[in-house]
Amino acid sequence: MYITREDMLEVIARMQDLESKLGRLFSNHNYNLRENLGRRNQLLSAVQEKETARVLRKKYNEVLDDGAPGKPDVVICDIDKELECKLTSGSKSGGSISFALQTDYATLKKKESLDYLFMLANDDFDKFCIIFFEGLTIDDYFPPASGSRGKSRMRKQTAIKKATFLVGGVKNLADNHVSNINKEIAERETEFANRKTELYAKLKSTSPNAKAAITQIETVIQNETDRYRNAIEKLSSRRDYWFDNPKYSFQFESVKQKPVISKKRKSRTQALKNWWVNKLTSRLG
Numbered sequence: 134m135y136i137t138r139e140d141m142l143e144v145i146a147r148m149q150d151l152e153s154k155l156g157r158l159f160s161n162h163n164y165n166l167r168e169n170l171g172r173r174n175q176l177l178s179a180v181q182e183k184e185t186a187r188v189l190r191k192k193y194n195e196v197l198d199d200g201a202p203g204k205p206d207v208v209i210c211d212i213d214k215e216l217e218c219k220l221t222s223g224s225k226s227g228g229s230i231s232f233a234l235q236t237d238y239a240t241l242k243k244k245e246s247l248d249y250l251f252m253l254a255n256d257d258f259d260k261f262c263i264i265f266f267e268g269l270t271i272d273d274y275f276p277p278a279s280g281s282r283g284k285s286r287m288r289k290q291t292a293i294k295k296a297t298f299l300v301g302g303v304k305n306l307a308d309n310h311v312s313n314i315n316k317e318i319a320e321r322e323t324e325f326a327n328r329k330t331e332l333y334a335k336l337k338s339t340s341p342n343a344k345a346a347i348t349q350i351e352t353v354i355q356n357e358t359d360r361y362r363n364a365i366e367k368l369s370s371r372r373d374y375w376f377d378n379p380k381y382s383f384q385f386e387s388v389k390q391k392p393v394i395s396k397k398r399k400s401r402t403q404a405l406k407n408w409w410v411n412k413l414t415s416r417l418g
Contacts, residue, residue: 134265135212136250138299140188141263142388145300147184148177149390152258167256170222174254178220181252182206185218215244220252232383234292236269238277238285246270253301253383260385262301266292289381301386307375314372318365325361332357 152166155176159166166173179200186198186207195210205215223230234251241247246268253262266273273292274285293303336350 134297135192135209135214136185136189136216136265136299140185141252141299143188144181144184145261145263145388146391148180149258149388150392151180152177153390167258170256174220174222178218181220182218185216185250215247217247217249218252219249220254222254222256233286234289235284235286236274237283238271238274239283241269241274241285242271253385255385259390260301260387262303262383262385263299264303264383265297265299266295267297268295290379293379293381300388302384304382304384306380306382307378310375311372314368314375318368318372321361321364321368325357328357329354 152173155173156166182198182200186196189196189207189209193209193211197208197210198206199208200206206218207216208214209216217236219234219236221232221234223232232253234249236247236249249264249266249269251264251266253264254260269292271285273288273295275288277283277285296303332350332354336347336354339346339350341347
């Protein structure tokens, strides 16, 4: 892992600071920065790349963030790694938010494998889910849909195996379905076992001469067995479906905005003045 949680918390802090300042600037001109989250994120995406590169330079000697079209977002020359940075607030529909985690399909196909850093942010820019994906390929993405302008959405079922959550987390909603189905299967097994014990006890206590009664009990046992097997088969089929079709929900983590202390550069004149003062002081001393 060449990028850590601590790195991303630092990136978030600086991005929050700028987002707050931009919000005030927009407000001063009677605009709302958060009215269009897509455009807000476009403004901040370049900052994400710059700040990610900045924290990486603390650990590596040569880190590039060209930002030009067709160029990688961040290149760590020391370890020969390219990192694509993405910022998204998802797509809202019917009261829910979905995250397609898109990429340019042609670029990924050409590169064969790329690392991705997805920053998922809420409207207020104070809750985040940051995911680092290592070595994604076109097998981790669906082919571009017609009219998508070459953008492809992620196959989360395969890509999630390559994910490290630096901020926030993920929950597989299918786990709840599987757990409920397992519970129902266990209940059915207990119910059938008790019913079978009851019927066999009744059969044992029936007189051998009561042929009709014995036949009736045996028929009931067979019917109960068939009903149980059919129920278990349907439940198992439903469980297999959720095993094969996981549904992921990204868990956001609150990150309070911290004041960013910027170091002011001394002017050349001030630096020269300080040099003379120090020199004269040392001579007089």
